[in-house]
Amino acid sequence: MGDAVDHDEAFVRALLHEQHPDLAVLPLRRVPGGWDNQMWRLGDELAVRMPRTERAPGLLRKEHRWLPALAPLLPLPVPVPVRTREPSARFPGTWTVARWVPGEPGDATPVTRGGHAAVALAGFLRALHREAPGEAPANPDRGVPLEGFVAGFEEGFPLLADHADPADVRRVWEDALAAPGPQGPPVWLHGDLHPANVVVADGTLSGVLDFGELCAGDPATDLSAAWLLLPEGAAEPFLDAYGKGDEATVRRARGWALLRAAGLIAIGRAGERGLPGGKPTWGPAGRAALTRVLGAPTPC
Numbered sequence: 001m002g003d004a005v006d007h008d009e010a011f012v013r014a015l016l017h018e019q020h021p022d023l024a025v026l027p028l029r030r031v032p033g034g035w036d037n038q039m040w041r042l043g044d045e046l047a048v049r050m051p052r053t054e055r056a057p058g059l060l061r062k063e064h065r066w067l068p069a070l071a072p073l074l075p076l077p078v079p080v081p082v083r084t085r086e087p088s089a090r091f092p093g094t095w096t097v098a099r100w101v102p103g104e105p106g107d108a109t110p111v112t113r114g115g116h117a118a119v120a121l122a123g124f125l126r127a128l129h130r131e132a133p134g135e136a137p138a139n140p141d142r143g144v145p146l147e148g149f150v151a152g153f154e155e156g157f158p159l160l161a162d163h164a165d166p167a168d169v170r171r172v173w174e175d176a177l178a179a180p181g182p183q184g185p186p187v188w189l190h191g192d193l194h195p196a197n198v199v200v201a202d203g204t205l206s207g208v209l210d211f212g213e214l215c216a217g218d219p220a221t222d223l224s225a226a227w228l229l230l231p232e233g234a235a236e237p238f239l240d241a242y243g244k245g246d247e248a249t250v251r252r253a254r255g256w257a258l259l260r261a262a263g264l265i266a267i268g269r270a271g272e273r274g275l276p277g278g279k280p281t282w283g284p285a286g287r288a289a290l291t292r293v294l295g296a297p298t299p300c
Contacts (some may be wrong), residue, residue: 059212103199115168156262176255
């Protein structure tokens with residue numbers, strides 16, 4: 001299928017006529033954003049997700065396999081797949097129709113009700129972070145030990161050091177590496193909680209998107225959202241409300257937050273330079289997350 005393939009409205013509507021004719025009469029409009037998948041809003045309550053990258057069809061199939069069972073347990077709306085289509089002569093990849101989650105993208109719309117958002121995010125992750133079954137998918141880049149990301153951290157370190165005290169960045173990273181690993185069984189993880197994968201309404205979190213990285217592993221990966229998604233001062237209320245994060249988990253979560261901040265800053269810088277794959281709104285989100293995680297007290 002090739003990387004970064006986009007489709008126009010006529011093509012998407014033709015696919016709907018071919019495979020979901022009952023939906024083809026609904027209004028269709030492209031929605032900005034999306035990394036692996038191109039998003040189209042279909043009527044008021046649905047969305048079409050079209051793969052843009054080689055790995056996207058596999059991510060969509062994973063969502064279709066697991067998200068319908070998890071969604072009823074979660075207190076925030078999520079884009080539950082309602083129909084999935086396998087490759088056809090017209091389109092050689094899997095694509096889905098999912099529930100539309102109302103709200104504005106979190107990378108462009110700030111959370112202003114930090115206390116409310118902290119409780120909402122904590123409730124969501126408490127519900128999600130239940131022991132995963134043995135057949136739950138694994139992910140080489142999520143929920144795994146931080147030791148595997150030393151080279152990645154060093155690669156991103158100059159970006160972080162451009163916006164913060166380098167010694168503080170290294171202090172938090174080294175502390176995260178030194179933290180003991182998880183003691184319990186692997187739990188379900190969203191795996192990709194950054195600002196572009198949540199939506200905001202009325203100043204607070206109103207939904208969680210893109211479960212393509214869904215997997216089982218260390219909850220510290222998801223707890224990095226305390227600094228990635230929430231405004232200054234909301235991480236501590238979030239962790240209190242979450243209630244399941246011990247000292248070591250929080251230390252590891254801060255290391256994950258540094259990795260994610262570096263990624264956001266890099267993609268934001270590419271966007272500012274007009275490079276392919278860049279997203280200008282991600283840079284400010286990454287810099288803000290970096291400031292928050294470095295300002296957080298180290299658990300003791």
